Amino acid sequence: MLGPDTPLFVALLFASVATSVMVALRYFLASGLFSWLTERVRPGLYAARGAQIRSEIAWSLTAAAIYGTPAGLMLWSWRNLGWTQIYTDFSALPLWYLPLSAFVYLFVQDTWFYWTHRAMHVPRLFRIAHAVHHRSRPPTAWTAMSFHWVESLTGAIVLPLLVFVVPIHVAMLGTVLGIATIMGVTNHMGWEIFPRRLVHSALGHWLITASHHEKHHEDYRCNFGLYFRFWDHLCGTDRGLSRRIAGPLVPVPVGAAAKLPVPPRGPEPS
Numbered sequence: 001m002l003g004p005d006t007p008l009f010v011a012l013l014f015a016s017v018a019t020s021v022m023v024a025l026r027y028f029l030a031s032g033l034f035s036w037l038t039e040r041v042r043p044g045l046y047a048a049r050g051a052q053i054r055s056e057i058a059w060s061l062t063a064a065a066i067y068g069t070p071a072g073l074m075l076w077s078w079r080n081l082g083w084t085q086i087y088t089d090f091s092a093l094p095l096w097y098l099p100l101s102a103f104v105y106l107f108v109q110d111t112w113f114y115w116t117h118r119a120m121h122v123p124r125l126f127r128i129a130h131a132v133h134h135r136s137r138p139p140t141a142w143t144a145m146s147f148h149w150v151e152s153l154t155g156a157i158v159l160p161l162l163v164f165v166v167p168i169h170v171a172m173l174g175t176v177l178g179i180a181t182i183m184g185v186t187n188h189m190g191w192e193i194f195p196r197r198l199v200h201s202a203l204g205h206w207l208i209t210a211s212h213h214e215k216h217h218e219d220y221r222c223n224f225g226l227y228f229r230f231w232d233h234l235c236g237t238d239r240g241l242s243r244r245i246a247g248p249l250v251p252v253p254v255g256a257a258a259k260l261p262v263p264p265r266g267p268e269p270s
Helices: 008-041 050-080 097-119 123-134 149-156 158-162 170-186 210-219 230-235
Strands: none
Touching (some): 008 050, 008 170, 097 149, 097 170, 097 230, 149 158, 158 170
């Protein structure tokens, strides 16, 4: 542990490096687990993709360093300066605020991701940065953090900035990070881990799983969301599910479809 007389620069550097290592370990643990599961459930799905996976891991380690740096600075400021809105006392705010705060974080992150991701498909930005992620064709469980450093910078700042504005219990922040990790991996692993009943349900109409995100990797011009299909529906960029993964569509239960608003058509994505 660093002492109280440690120079500020050294303390911040240590916090950033330590957090980057934790992000990298989280990546290896989550992607490794679901890659192992894929081999058990879909034997041979990743066969002959060794070179692709090695490239994904290399880019992901760069992304881990970029994601870990602002996260480390944020955690240091929380522990040492009390600047953030992170709290540890469950009684500090009403209990109903706990799930609400997690949803707010997920929705803000999803909104930021949708618009920056869509911008990354502008041809020039795509060539500079986002093409790295789309080299994974089809994606694997190791693709989730395979980003060019430019794209990593856009994604790394959201949560570290949000904790300075919106109060959140440390347990809920951990929940948000857990959801981000699991959905990031499962949405890329090339097969659907969630039941068809959920994927094709009224709830599934608003949630992103592998069946939805795989369509983005097939088409490029649609399905830009991270967790929710809200912005894709609203902006007319939702093109449904990948038939390769989801199979033929099945009807939404009677009565449920009538309650779903028909999303307006938006401009064609760049």
